[in-house]
Amino acid sequence: MIGEAVRLFKKGDDLEMHKLRCVATVFFFLWVVDTLIGTFSGCRILQVNAFITFNTCAAVASGVVSLNYCRIVQAPSFRVKEQITAQPNPQPHSLLLGGQEHRNQQNGAISLEGIQGYYFGAKRLHTLISFGASIFVLFGSLTVMLESVHDIAHTRQPSPKLLLLTGVVHALLITVFGGEIDAHDRISGTLSSQREPRGLPSIHVTIRQVLRRPLLLFSRAFSQQYRIIRIVLRSFSAFTCILVSLLVRLGGSSMWETIGVMLLAFYVLAVTLNQSTSMAWLLLNNATCQPNVAAKCERAIRSVQLVPGVMQIKSSCFWEVSEGELMALVQLILLTSADPLAVTQEAHKILASVAAYVFVEVRKPDEEDNFDPGESSSYQCHNHSHGHDHGHSHGHNHDYGHHHHHGGGERHAFSSEGCKPVVTPEEPESTPSANVALSSSLYTVPPATNNIAGHSGVHANVSTLLGGTRGSVTAV
Structure with missing residues (x-):
């Protein structure tokens, strides 16, 4: 089954598929690097970052696999179609x-x-793979959070340079491939195209409205309207690494990493739980x-x-x-x-x-x-x-x-x-x-x-x- 999935991932020569494969490959190697560095250095924040990177890789790769699956399923229809049109x-x-x-x-x-068809089965396949990845991220982040609480008295001070370098690299890659992440990822990306209001006019949120109603900052319309907000939401893990590295360098205390891990893991848990519930509701009809x-x-x-x-x-x-x-x-x-x-x-x-x-x-x-x-x-x-x-x-x-x-x-x-x-x-x-x-x-x-x-x-x-x-x- 794994071999079949790899074959589906490699199939297709068009430009869009090639770009998506490149994005998935880049984030796969990024996940491997984050996992190795986080494991051997004991840096908890990099371990949480590794789970987020894995989810992005799985989401983009599932888009490639789902589309190629559609093409293979559809292929026999052309031969049958020719036989049908030949009949009187x-x-x-x-x-x-x-x-x-x-x-x-x-x-x-x-x-x-x-x-040649609208295949909702492929969309459900993509949703299913994303659901499995989100469950993995959910339990992984929860495990890292519990480990941080357990080892709070024996926390080692992370390397500020390592955190800063990791955060900058992640922020650059996520910004460059922001369109693909938004189109496929439900945790890091906005998945804006699947969340458009159906038949409703677009909502424009002004700064004055935000000042009157602060909760609009967390609304979907506000995040979709401003590009800087979308960039921050996509790169929240990378920006957390950069911020923690600066605080550790200035404050000299390892507690900043624990605070950053707790806040990052809590945010990931909240977003992942919300998206997992939504995907499960859709999959179970x-x-x-x-x-x-x-x-x-x-x-x-x-x-x-x-x-x-x-x-x-x-x-x-x-x-x-x-x-x-x-x-x-x-x-x-x-x-x-x-x-x-x-x-x-x-x-x-x-x-x-x-x-x-x-x-x-x-x-x-x-x-x-x-x-x-x-x-x-x-x-x-x-x-x-x-x-x-x-x-x-x-x-x-x-x-x-x-x-x-x-x-x-x-x-x-x-x-x-x-x-x-x-x-x-x-x-x-x-x-x-x-x-x-x-x-x-x-x-x-x-x-x-x-x-x-x-x-x-x-x-x-x-x-x-x-x-x-x-x-x-x-x-x-």
């Missing part, structure tokens, strides 16, 4: 995850050139278990049940793909006389009231009865387990175009492809380790018109995969 009457197919997203390179985010969210999803499914032409709602699933955004996956069985275009449009209109991303697959009854995995063009992008079972599996195919409209007025045309062949004759099952708003039942509705299995259209706000710009996507 190809199997009907629909979109599971679509939308090529362009990254803001100035912010150090990844450019998704060659990726707890948002769909909230009574108000579950009630809205249930009402939407019941409304889809009443759409003329729907014979069965084969399955429905709701996932939280990012903070405050849900994705709805619905599979419908239509009557043979139903108009699939009208049905899917009406279903989208209903589900869009509760979900930011709506994906509907429609099938005719004879296709459901005569399902042949060898002939069906059905794909799935979300069938991986990383320490927790997602609790469902969907088969979908995708073959229609999209238009991505950024908020700034840019427009990008792109098309979505399939991801990976999958056989899904069984009903999806939910597991206790992942809370999934999942329903699988049969609903009967009076007949409608026409006998064509159609595609679903999407209109949703596009969230970034690992960080980037936002806009809207429309698919027909």
